[in-house]
Amino acid sequence: MLISVKNYMEATGVVPETAGRRLKGLPYHPGPHGTRLYSLAASLPTMWPREIANGAAEKLVRGASAPTDSLYVGGEGSLPVAQKLIEWLPERPRARLAKVQNSFVVSLANSKICCPAVVANYEILRTLVVLQPDVLRFIFGEGEVVDMDSLAAPFALVNNSHFTMEAA
Amino acid sequence: MTDFSNFLSIVEGSETVRERWAAITEKAINDARSQGVTLEVDDVLNIREARLVAMGAPLDEEAYQAELLGLPQLSKAQQKKAIAEGDADARQAALSNLNRGQDHHHHSHATAHRCNRLNRARELGIESPPEEVDSVSKNERLEMLKDVSSPQQRISLGRKWGLIT
Numbered sequence: 001m002l003i004s005v006k007n008y009m010e011a012t013g014v015v016p017e018t019a020g021r022r023l024k025g026l027p028y029h030p031g032p033h034g035t036r037l038y039s040l041a042a043s044l045p046t047m048w049p050r051e052i053a054n055g056a057a058e059k060l061v062r063g064a065s066a067p068t069d070s071l072y073v074g075g076e077g078s079l080p081v082a083q084k085l086i087e088w089l090p091e092r093p094r095a096r097l098a099k100v101q102n103s104f105v106v107s108l109a110n111s112k113i114c115c116p117a118v119v120a121n122y123e124i125l126r127t128l129v130v131l132q133p134d135v136l137r138f139i140f141g142e143g144e145v146v147d148m149d150s151l152a153a154p155f156a157l158v159n160n161s162h163f164t165m166e167a168a
Numbered sequence: 169m170t171d172f173s174n175f176l177s178i179v180e181g182s183e184t185v186r187e188r189w190a191a192i193t194e195k196a197i198n199d200a201r202s203q204g205v206t207l208e209v210d211d212v213l214n215i216r217e218a219r220l221v222a223m224g225a226p227l228d229e230e231a232y233q234a235e236l237l238g239l240p241q242l243s244k245a246q247q248k249k250a251i252a253e254g255d256a257d258a259r260q261a262a263l264s265n266l267n268r269g270q271d272h273h274h275h276s277h278a279t280a281h282r283c284n285r286l287n288r289a290r291e292l293g294i295e296s297p298p299e300e301v302d303s304v305s306k307n308e309r310l311e312m313l314k315d316v317s318s319p320q321q322r323i324s325l326g327r328k329w330g331l332i333t
Contacts, residue, residue: 072319113331117310153332158319160310 001040001064001133004031008043011059012051022046040064041131042081045088052090061140066133071158073131079163082127093139100135100146101126107152118156124163125156172213179222189222199236205245214239244292251293262292306331 008019023043028036040060047056073082089097104126108114118125129135132155137143179189193212200207212218217232237246250258266289289295304312309329316322326332 069319113310115307115310117307157326157332158322161314
């Protein structure tokens with residue numbers, strides 16, 4: 001999911017300079033009219049505790065635009081983003097994510113693709129699942145409960161690859 | 169269909185024949201049910217051996233079974249079973265039967281005929297090609313999928329290989 005600097009400003013209430021400074025260095029996609037679109041998952045951890053207490057995270061999730069591909073979350077390059085996001089998560093989203101991750105593992109185990117090729121990477125996949133748009137929306141209370149039975153197997157299939165990095 | 173009024177009037181006329189006819193009808197319906205097919209009393213009339221038994225002939229089990237399985241309802245069930253078990257010949261036969269003589273319909277009925285054919289194919293379980301025989305294990309396939317870079321292609325291959333629905 002992607003956000004614009006404007007989304008970030010609206011959610012946190014910071015001035016453009018502050019928003020630019022905080023988002024500086026994050027990877028971005030070129031947006032319309034020369035704007036930059038940042039990854040929602042990477043932008044969230046730049047928020048300050050006071051802003052989070054004011055519901056800035058939820059606002060930012062609400063304002064983010066969903067990608068066309070809702071399954072592929074970017075491969076190994078996205079793993080540090082996912083890990084950083086999970087470390088940062090406030091208490092409520094964190095508890096919700098734990099539930100989502102549990103049902104992800106259970107659904108994966110019940111699926112037809114519960115094979116060594118996938119299970120070897122299950123910890124990485126379990127981490128990456130936080131980046132999936134439906135999951136991200138749900139853990140911030142901005143979306144429906146995720147139907148893991150139908151999501152887990154396709155998600156694992158699409159994101160499974162030859163990971164070289166050790167899972168955290 | 170043959171007219172069975174003669175036979176039926178005999179059945180009407182004699183209590184012994186009626187009892188024997190009732191017994192053999194019940195047997196035929198039960199036998200058919202064990203194959204998963206429901207027969208009507210009138211269907212049993214088509215079994216020559218059953219009619220003979222009602223008249224007092226001893227039951228020739230072999231001929232009776234052959235005729236029973238030859239009834240349209242049962243032969244369809246048999247065919248369906250053979251296809252489900254992966255009999256390639258039965259599948260081929262059913263397919264060519266399905267596609268036979270399809271060119272003579274009036275074009276205004278084309279859609280109806282297509283629907284009809286598809287329905288018949290569904291009944292027999294031949295609407296889609298048979299699942300590939302798994303020469304490559306699921307795990308190897310999943311390993312292979314890791315090398316497919318396009319997410320869309322991964323999904324479609326995964327579907328094709330029956331890994332996901």
